[in-house]
Amino acid sequence: MSELTKPHPTTIYIKPSTGLAALNLRDLWIYRELVWFMIWRDIKVRYKQTALGAAWAILQPVLTMLVFNFLFGNIARMQTDGGIPYPIFSYTALLPWGLFATALNSASRSLTSNQNMITKTYFPRLVLPMASVLGGLLDFAIAFLVLVGMMMYYRITPGLHALWAVPAFLLLAIITALGVALWLSAINVQYRDVGYALPFLSQFWMFVTPIAYSSKVISEQWQIVYSLNPMAGVVNGFRWALLGVGNPPNLLIAISAIISVLILISGLFYFRNMERTFADLI
Amino acid sequence: MTIAIRVENLSKRYKIGLASQRFQYGMLRDVLVDTAKAPLRFAASLLGKQLEDPGRHAGYIWALKDVSFDLEEGKVLGIVGRNGAGKSTLLKILSRVTEPTRGTVTVRGRVGSLLEVGTGFHPELTGRENIYLNGAILGMKRAEIARKFDEIVEFSEVGQFIDTPVKRYSSGMYLRLAFAVAAHLEPEILVVDEVLAVGDAEFQRKCLGKMNDVASQGRTVLFVSHNMSAILRLTQESIVLQKGQLVMRGPTPEAVDFYLASGQTQAGARTWEAAEIPASAMPFQPIALRIRDPRGVVSDTLRSVEPLTVEIEYQLHAPITGLLVGIYLSTVRGEYVFTSFDVDEPAHYEQYATRPAGHYLSKCQIPADLLNEGRYILGINASSFGVKRYFMDENALAFNVDPMGAPGMQWAEPRQGPIRPRLGWTIERQ
Numbered sequence: 001m002s003e004l005t006k007p008h009p010t011t012i013y014i015k016p017s018t019g020l021a022a023l024n025l026r027d028l029w030i031y032r033e034l035v036w037f038m039i040w041r042d043i044k045v046r047y048k049q050t051a052l053g054a055a056w057a058i059l060q061p062v063l064t065m066l067v068f069n070f071l072f073g074n075i076a077r078m079q080t081d082g083g084i085p086y087p088i089f090s091y092t093a094l095l096p097w098g099l100f101a102t103a104l105n106s107a108s109r110s111l112t113s114n115q116n117m118i119t120k121t122y123f124p125r126l127v128l129p130m131a132s133v134l135g136g137l138l139d140f141a142i143a144f145l146v147l148v149g150m151m152m153y154y155r156i157t158p159g160l161h162a163l164w165a166v167p168a169f170l171l172l173a174i175i176t177a178l179g180v181a182l183w184l185s186a187i188n189v190q191y192r193d194v195g196y197a198l199p200f201l202s203q204f205w206m207f208v209t210p211i212a213y214s215s216k217v218i219s220e221q222w223q224i225v226y227s228l229n230p231m232a233g234v235v236n237g238f239r240w241a242l243l244g245v246g247n248p249p250n251l252l253i254a255i256s257a258i259i260s261v262l263i264l265i266s267g268l269f270y271f272r273n274m275e276r277t278f279a280d281l282i
Numbered sequence: 283m284t285i286a287i288r289v290e291n292l293s294k295r296y297k298i299g300l301a302s303q304r305f306q307y308g309m310l311r312d313v314l315v316d317t318a319k320a321p322l323r324f325a326a327s328l329l330g331k332q333l334e335d336p337g338r339h340a341g342y343i344w345a346l347k348d349v350s351f352d353l354e355e356g357k358v359l360g361i362v363g364r365n366g367a368g369k370s371t372l373l374k375i376l377s378r379v380t381e382p383t384r385g386t387v388t389v390r391g392r393v394g395s396l397l398e399v400g401t402g403f404h405p406e407l408t409g410r411e412n413i414y415l416n417g418a419i420l421g422m423k424r425a426e427i428a429r430k431f432d433e434i435v436e437f438s439e440v441g442q443f444i445d446t447p448v449k450r451y452s453s454g455m456y457l458r459l460a461f462a463v464a465a466h467l468e469p470e471i472l473v474v475d476e477v478l479a480v481g482d483a484e485f486q487r488k489c490l491g492k493m494n495d496v497a498s499q500g501r502t503v504l505f506v507s508h509n510m511s512a513i514l515r516l517t518q519e520s521i522v523l524q525k526g527q528l529v530m531r532g533p534t535p536e537a538v539d540f541y542l543a544s545g546q547t548q549a550g551a552r553t554w555e556a557a558e559i560p561a562s563a564m565p566f567q568p569i570a571l572r573i574r575d576p577r578g579v580v581s582d583t584l585r586s587v588e589p590l591t592v593e594i595e596y597q598l599h600a601p602i603t604g605l606l607v608g609i610y611l612s613t614v615r616g617e618y619v620f621t622s623f624d625v626d627e628p629a630h631y632e633q634y635a636t637r638p639a640g641h642y643l644s645k646c647q648i649p650a651d652l653l654n655e656g657r658y659i660l661g662i663n664a665s666s667f668g669v670k671r672y673f674m675d676e677n678a679l680a681f682n683v684d685p686m687g688a689p690g691m692q693w694a695e696p697r698q699g700p701i702r703p704r705l706g707w708t709i710e711r712q
Contacts, residue, residue, distance in 0.1 A: 010391065
């Protein structure tokens with residue numbers, strides 16, 4: 001049903017919610033167009049009044065890759081898996097990481113930066129972090145083109161499994177970003193400390209994810225602990241799918257996936273529970 | 283008749299006395315101590331405990347308390363009440379922005395709110411893009427917006443700038459566009475809050491016309507405004523809210539009268555209690571607004587042939603630079619008669635460039651033979667021009683003017699217009 005289009009009025013009951021709030025996915029479905037509109041707005045506005053425009057989507061990961069290549073490839077002479085050249089080794093990891101970090105950052109601030117929408121109108125608040133996370137996909141797609149170019153240059157041909165594995169690991173990155181962002185955005189409504197903690201959190205998270213280095217440097221007995229970081233699974237998965245190095249999906253990836261789904265589910269419930277107070281606290 | 287809205291024992295409680303009042307006097311030491319305690323407080327709140335902190339007790343305020351009413355389909359209901367009476371809270375609950383603490387509301391149909399127009403407008407996007415975005419935020423489908431697009435543009439009168447980013451719009455254009463989108467939402471129930479306070483007279487007329495259309499199409503409208511003339515024109519029935527409670531429901535003229543008379547401790551005087559003053563008014567604290575006849579008696583019925591004195595008593599808790607304290611005078615129909623401030627005289631303004639903390643009385647005299655017979659409303663305003671508005675109450679006090687002895691009283695017919703000056707007519711035969 002759609003309370004918004006039906007000519008006959010539908011009855012709405014407004015009352016204090018008690019206990020754990022239901023997820024109310026029906027309302028989210030009714031407002032699905034708003035998700036697209038918010039994504040579209042973010043994309044339209046993102047590179048407005050910049051001289052380089054959408055080129056930033058390419059420059060950001062490419063410049064990071066160049067810095068990494070200089071520091072870890074040339075100076076520290078970091079070992080890569082299977083003799084893959086360092087530039088493409090790090091760029092393959094920087095792609096999903098860039099998506100994740102941008103999504104986490106903008107989604108965690110999505111409620112506070114749309115304060116007037118929250119205090120003036122009703123809509124499922126989930127729309128905001130969801131749109132922020134999904135809005136990063138366009139930048140990801142643009143940056144991916146550079147990777148395709150690099151693969152041709154280094155003559156690396158991915159196997160057919162890349163066709164399902166890349167979307168699957170991308171989904172894992174999105175689920176993780178959304179799950180963490182649901183927690184952080186809801187906390188951010190009351191405690192703006194989140195804004196200060198975020199840069200530190202994403203920097204720390206980047207170091208515990210095998211972006212600049214290979215996960216092989218982690219000793220065997222720590223691999224299980226290491227897989228608790230879903231982004232480690234995502235990065236290893238990308239390298240396996242596109243460069244053909246590292247292990248195919250195994251138990252460790254399964255642990256990563258379970259962890260990120262747990263973060264998402266708990267995040268959804270926490271968010272829904274806090275949602276009723278957003279307009280009063282923000 | 284079908285009931286469109288049924289409100290039962292609706293209550294909403296807000297926590298007060300936390301951030302808003304914490305730094306009222308802004309002492310650095312307090313701020314530092316408080317900051318040092320913040321992590322502790324945060325940890326305690328995560329554990330679900332309220333940290334005891336003397337001098338900083340968290341109080342509660344009932345913004346709405348046990349409000350119940352029914353509204354039939356196709357009716358227009360006015361809601362009047364002073365600042366903080368609970369009007370906005372009621373509308374926010376009805377439009378599902380916030381949840382009630384107790385009680386229920388049953389609403390038949392889609393609720394469209396004009397709580398504040400232009401929600402979600404992005405300055406970098408063009409008028410066209412913002413229409414789609416804003417429409418989606420208000421709950422319209424893309425197809426629905428596309429169908430009404432031309433109508434919206436026409437109503438907004440910004441046609442030739444529709445592909446210009448709205449950051450280049452004048453504030454009037456921005457507002458017209460925003461209102462146009464909201465006005466075409468066509469909900470079964472429309473909630474309107476004070477949108478008419480802005481925009482030029484021509485546009486206001488258009489907006490009121492649109493609201494009339496909505497009502498005449500058999501849809502239900504809830505209308506909140508400080509503009510008594512709009513309330514009187516657009517609604518037959520109104521409710522009066524006072525300190526979160528519904529104190530009266532009746533025909534609009536009676537409700538408006540009740541509202542204007544309320545809050546006056548004695549006829550001709552209005553005093554403010556601490557709870558009625560928003561925290562943002564600090565360091566300005568209004569105490570009283572009084573109106574006196576030439577014998578110094580506080581009264582709400584004055585003669586047009588005598589001068590009357592208006593006095594504003596207030597306390598400054600800290601010095602304010604560039605403070606203007608003044609009055610608005612308007613008729614009960616909402617037309618302004620005049621606005622005047624205590625430092626309108628340039629020499630005066632220089633003398634009181636910075637007013638030190640203290641207890642003040644700003645007084646002025648409204649001359650004899652100025653006002654026509656009728657009922658008037660005095661409002662007060664305290665601001666620093668272009669910096670901050672400390673306090674404003676547009677409907678602080680109502681009073682009556684008795685025309686006994688005024689020019690032209692030998693004819694029983696009422697004279698048009700809010701003023702009735704004694705003009706020194708001469709008649710010459712030539």
